[in-house]
Amino acid sequence: xxxxxxxxxxxxxxxxxxxxxxxxxxxxxxxxxxxxxxxxxxxxxxxxxxxxxxxxxxxxxxxxxxxxxxxxxxxxxxxxxxxxxxxxxxxxxxxxxxxxxxxxxxxxxxxxxxxxxxxxxxxxxxxxxxxxxxxxxxxxxxxxxxxxxx
Numbered sequence: 001x002x003x004x005x006x007x008x009x010x011x012x013x014x015x016x017x018x019x020x021x022x023x024x025x026x027x028x029x030x031x032x033x034x035x036x037x038x039x040x041x042x043x044x045x046x047x048x049x050x051x052x053x054x055x056x057x058x059x060x061x062x063x064x065x066x067x068x069x070x071x072x073x074x075x076x077x078x079x080x081x082x083x084x085x086x087x088x089x090x091x092x093x094x095x096x097x098x099x100x101x102x103x104x105x106x107x108x109x110x111x112x113x114x115x116x117x118x119x120x121x122x123x124x125x126x127x128x129x130x131x132x133x134x135x136x137x138x139x140x141x142x143x144x145x146x147x148x149x150x
Contacts, residue, residue: 002059002087002088003087003088003112003113003114003115003149003150004085004086004087004112004149004150005085005086005087005088005089005090005110005111005112005119005149006083006084006085006086006110006111006112006148006149007084007108007109007110007111007119007148007149008081008082008083008084008108008109009062009081009082009083009084009106009107009108010079010080010081010082010106010107010108011079011080011081011082011104011105011106012077012078012079012104012105012106012107013077013078013102013103013104013105014074014075014076014077014078014103015069015072015073015074015075015076015078016074017102017103017104018067018069018072018078018080018104019041019069020102021098021102021104022039022047022049022067022080023038023039023040023041023047024055024102025054025055025056025098025101025102026039026049026052026053026054026055026062027052027053027055028049028050028051028052028053029051029052029053029061030051031051033053039052041069044068044070045068045069045070045071046066046067046068046069046070047066047067047069048065048066049062049063049064049065049066049067049082050063050064051063051064052065054084054094054095054098055098056094056097056098056101057086057091057094057095058087058091058094059086059087059088060084060085060086060087060090060094060095061084061085061086062082062083062084063083063084063085064083065081065082065083067080067082084108084110085149086110088112088115089112089119089133090108090110090119090121092121092123092128092131093128095108095121095123096123096126096128099123099126100126105122105123105124105125106121106122106123107121107122107123108120108121110149111143111145111146111148111149112149112150113139113146113147113148113149113150114149114150115150116135116136116139116143117133117134117135117136118133118134118143119132119133119134120132120134
């Protein structure tokens with residue numbers, strides 16, 4: 001079983017691009033990886049994702065996230081937050097491919113308690129602007145959220 005690098009993946013774009021990313025870029029799966037029915041928007045403009053594989057990632061998942069698209073303006077750029085977990089760490093290159101495909105930006109600050117590091121990734125306009133791994137001398141003291149991940 002992997003250590004999980006966990007954090008909130010913030011995805012920014014227009015309502016249309018965000019909807020396309022969620023409906024086409026996330027694939028519902030069981031904990032063992034068996035595919036489930038594709039995501040659908042309900043009558044209230046909500047999409048629920050219990051466990052969804054982020055397509056194109058090695059083992060990146062959105063977990064227990066709910067997005068309300070009726071609350072979003074059509075043409076304005078806006079941000080949604082998706083709770084995520086990645087096995088062992090996050091590949092900025094894999095996320096970059098999703099950003100390019102769906103026309104969105106992404107940012108995450110993720111925590112890995114087991115191996116005691118954080119990852120900070122930011123992708124804007126199809127470019128990786130930040131891809132850092134932060135290590136600590138005293139993880140429990142210095143990390144802002146030492147109980148997340150692992």
